[in-house]
Amino acid sequence: MTLTAVPPPSGPGPGGAGAALLEATPEFERAAARADSRRGFLLSLPAYVYLLLFFAIPFGIVVIYSVATRNTIGGTDLAGWNLDSYRRLAEPIVRDILFRSLWIAVLTTLICLVVAYPFSYFIATRTPTVRNIMLVFVMIPFWTNFLVRNYAWRVILGSDGPFAAVTEALGLGRQEILFTHSAVILGLVYGFLPFMVLPLYAAIERIDGSLIEAGRDLYASGAQTFRRVLLPLSMPGVLAGSILVFVPSLGAYVTPQILGGGKSTMLGSYIVVQFLTARNWPLGASLSFVLMTVMLTATLIYFRAGGRNL
Amino acid sequence: MPSAVPAVGLHQITKRFGDVIAVDSVDLEIADGEFFALLGPSGCGKTTTLRLIAGLEFPTTGSLRIFGDEVGTLPPNRRPVNTVFQNYALFPHMTAEENVAFGLRMRKIPKAEVEPRVRDAIALVHMEGMEQRRPDQLSGGQQQRVALARALVNSPKVLLLDEPLGALDLKLREAMQLELKALQREVGITFVFVTHDQGEALAMSDRIGVMDGGRLLQVGAPEEIYARPTNRFVADFIGHANLLDGMVTGPDRVTLTNGVTIAAPSDIQPGGRVTVSLRPEQAFLHRQGGAPEHHASVDGQVEQVTYLGNALIYRVSFQWMHIDVREENRPGGASVGAGDDVTVSWEPSSVAVVQD
Numbered sequence: 001m002t003l004t005a006v007p008p009p010s011g012p013g014p015g016g017a018g019a020a021l022l023e024a025t026p027e028f029e030r031a032a033a034r035a036d037s038r039r040g041f042l043l044s045l046p047a048y049v050y051l052l053l054f055f056a057i058p059f060g061i062v063v064i065y066s067v068a069t070r071n072t073i074g075g076t077d078l079a080g081w082n083l084d085s086y087r088r089l090a091e092p093i094v095r096d097i098l099f100r101s102l103w104i105a106v107l108t109t110l111i112c113l114v115v116a117y118p119f120s121y122f123i124a125t126r127t128p129t130v131r132n133i134m135l136v137f138v139m140i141p142f143w144t145n146f147l148v149r150n151y152a153w154r155v156i157l158g159s160d161g162p163f164a165a166v167t168e169a170l171g172l173g174r175q176e177i178l179f180t181h182s183a184v185i186l187g188l189v190y191g192f193l194p195f196m197v198l199p200l201y202a203a204i205e206r207i208d209g210s211l212i213e214a215g216r217d218l219y220a221s222g223a224q225t226f227r228r229v230l231l232p233l234s235m236p237g238v239l240a241g242s243i244l245v246f247v248p249s250l251g252a253y254v255t256p257q258i259l260g261g262g263k264s265t266m267l268g269s270y271i272v273v274q275f276l277t278a279r280n281w282p283l284g285a286s287l288s289f290v291l292m293t294v295m296l297t298a299t300l301i302y303f304r305a306g307g308r309n310l
Numbered sequence: 311m312p313s314a315v316p317a318v319g320l321h322q323i324t325k326r327f328g329d330v331i332a333v334d335s336v337d338l339e340i341a342d343g344e345f346f347a348l349l350g351p352s353g354c355g356k357t358t359t360l361r362l363i364a365g366l367e368f369p370t371t372g373s374l375r376i377f378g379d380e381v382g383t384l385p386p387n388r389r390p391v392n393t394v395f396q397n398y399a400l401f402p403h404m405t406a407e408e409n410v411a412f413g414l415r416m417r418k419i420p421k422a423e424v425e426p427r428v429r430d431a432i433a434l435v436h437m438e439g440m441e442q443r444r445p446d447q448l449s450g451g452q453q454q455r456v457a458l459a460r461a462l463v464n465s466p467k468v469l470l471l472d473e474p475l476g477a478l479d480l481k482l483r484e485a486m487q488l489e490l491k492a493l494q495r496e497v498g499i500t501f502v503f504v505t506h507d508q509g510e511a512l513a514m515s516d517r518i519g520v521m522d523g524g525r526l527l528q529v530g531a532p533e534e535i536y537a538r539p540t541n542r543f544v545a546d547f548i549g550h551a552n553l554l555d556g557m558v559t560g561p562d563r564v565t566l567t568n569g570v571t572i573a574a575p576s577d578i579q580p581g582g583r584v585t586v587s588l589r590p591e592q593a594f595l596h597r598q599g600g601a602p603e604h605h606a607s608v609d610g611q612v613e614q615v616t617y618l619g620n621a622l623i624y625r626v627s628f629q630w631m632h633i634d635v636r637e638e639n640r641p642g643g644a645s646v647g648a649g650d651d652v653t654v655s656w657e658p659s660s661v662a663v664v665q666d
């Protein structure tokens with residue numbers, strides 16, 4: 001901190017230190033506010049530049065391509081603007097993929113929520129040392145490349161893999177779920193579970209334990225205390241975790257590709273096919289646009305719901 | 311009519327946390343309608359005792375009864391007691407009114423009954439007009455009132471309060487002490503009140519239980535605890551006391567470790583090691599030889615005078631021991647200074663002799 005003559009943050013009302021000498025005139029306050037916003041702009045400039053270069057401009061390009069025309073040799077003409085590619089979204093094949101992606105993402109999110117909640121509660125109620133150890137365990141998978149971990153699941157779920165062996169030993173027959181929707185959901189849950197655990201943990205950890213006790217003391221059963229006290233107070237974590245799992249699940253590419261068997265199970269794979277194989281850039285772009293809109297909407301809902309803290 | 315069955319009965323209650331014995335074989339009966347204070351220094355097991363009664367903790371051994379019913383391992387929602395938590399523990403996502411209604415709603419009390427009861431409880435603690443505020447829009451004192459209403463609205467048989475005034479400033483605390491006491495008389499519910507503030511315990515309670523190191527050392531009315539402590543810790547912890555070590559050397563005679571023998575009635579056998587406790591305000595200062603006939607006395611020299619504003623403390627030394635004497639600062643009081651030879655006297659009945 002430098003010792004320049006920065007005007008004190010002068011809030012309205014009494015109680016400002018030294019108010020008797022340094023009368024905060026309206027002009028003074030306006031000048032201070034201007035200086036404040038100037039400083040704020042300078043500090044956030046790198047972030048703005050980054051967003052512009054790597055989000056706004058590419059997004060604009062995607063939008064432009066989505067309304068462009070596909071020519072006969074598989075290229076794209078930036079002319080003859082039209083909404084044909086958006087009309088194609090209503091075609092059964094595209095629509096099916098859209099809906100399938102949506103329900104797979106929703107189901108993944110719900111499973112993550114159900115699995116992560118008790119686990120996060122457990123971590124949050126341990127002693128600080130145990131807590132930290134468990135959080136490290138949650139993050140250990142990140143030390144291995146995501147692609148490698150997905151291939152590991154392929155081995156586990158494969159026909160000679162341990163999963164089939166276990167289900168056989170349990171008397172359920174040799175279950176082979178590789179290249180099914182179940183495998184994709186399993187892989188997505190596995191991959192994104194930490195994104196649910198961490199915000200949930202942060203939210204639950206912040207809740208004063210005596211509130212739970214107060215609930216019990218005031219005649220609430222364990223289940224009622226959960227519903228009336230714990231769940232509402234951990235809502236920011238539930239929302240944050242759900243967004244963090246739902247958004248990448250919806251756009252997932254690697255997991256459906258590897259565990260779903262390369263069939264266009266989900267939107268991500270289908271978009272790649274449009275760009276690389278079918279060479280229908282306008283359709284790929286319009287799909288990308290829809291996907292991003294859904295994700296942005298989800299994120300906005302989260303912020304509107306008052307979630308600030310991840 | 312108060313019930314003849316004790317509101318709360320603890321019999322040989324012990325609570326361990328690993329190696330720590332938080333509550334150590336406590337026997338205690340609290341009568342119906344009583345304002346009972348649990349008093350003791352930090353970490354002595356007051357909160358744990360209260361939590362055992364509330365059901366937030368289960369005893370390791372012993373029996374715990376509420377109005378005669380064994381409740382040892384009953385969960386808190388199935389006990390007829392409510393707690394006012396130390397930090398109030400108001401639900402931050404509910405308004406004051408919703409907080410107060412919570413217990414009734416959980417018990418599925420009909421809506422038509424909930425509303426008037428909540429209104430009455432809010433009126434009882436003078437919080438009308440603040441029903442729609444959330445806890446973070448209330449001052450500490452107001453939160454405390456809401457917490458009180460939230461517990462009282464359920465008409466518990468016993469109300470447990472864990473240092474409910476601890477977070478308030480001195481003025482408000484004193485006002486709330488009177489109010490809480492009046493409220494208890496009004497509702498007639500048994501209050502078990504935890505505090506480490508002896509002034510608060512003396513001012514408010516019908517009876518006080520003094521705890522130390524998980525043990526309940528003495529239970530009695532405030533006057534009794536103050537005037538007749540039965541052990542050294544209680545004498546030392548409650549108020550100020552001159553604690554003089556010695557040995558019983560005859561009927562009603564104690565020879566102090568500095569060789570001075572004083573009159574101090576007790577029924578302890580000669581030879582027993584004891585501590586004589588004498589309150590500074592029960593001791594009187596005289597010019598040497600000027601003590602009244604029926605008083606016990608020792609001669610000594612004023613070592614130090616401490617000015618307190620409303621009173622003066624004279625430290626009188628006699629044979630390397632000393633006694634503090636407190637005199638109210640009244641016009642025409644003794645004009646004694648450091649170095650003066652004096653006699654300290656007291657009524658023999660005003661000392662307490664406790665066995666070590």
Ligand SMILES: Nc1ncnc2c1ncn2[C@@H]1O[C@H](COP(=O)(O)OP(=O)(O)OP(=O)(O)O)[C@@H](O)[C@H]1O
Binds near residue numbers: 352
């Ligand atoms: N959950 C727990 N686990 C381990 N030890 C505990 C637990 N709760 C209390 N203790 C220990 O039991 C002892 C009594 O604690 P308690 O909270 O009853 O004290 P207290 O008299 O209420 O003190 P204070 O005035 O500081 O609130 C302390 O030594 C404390 O460290």
Ligand SMILES: [Mg+2]
Binds near residue numbers: 357358
């Ligand atoms: Mg305590």
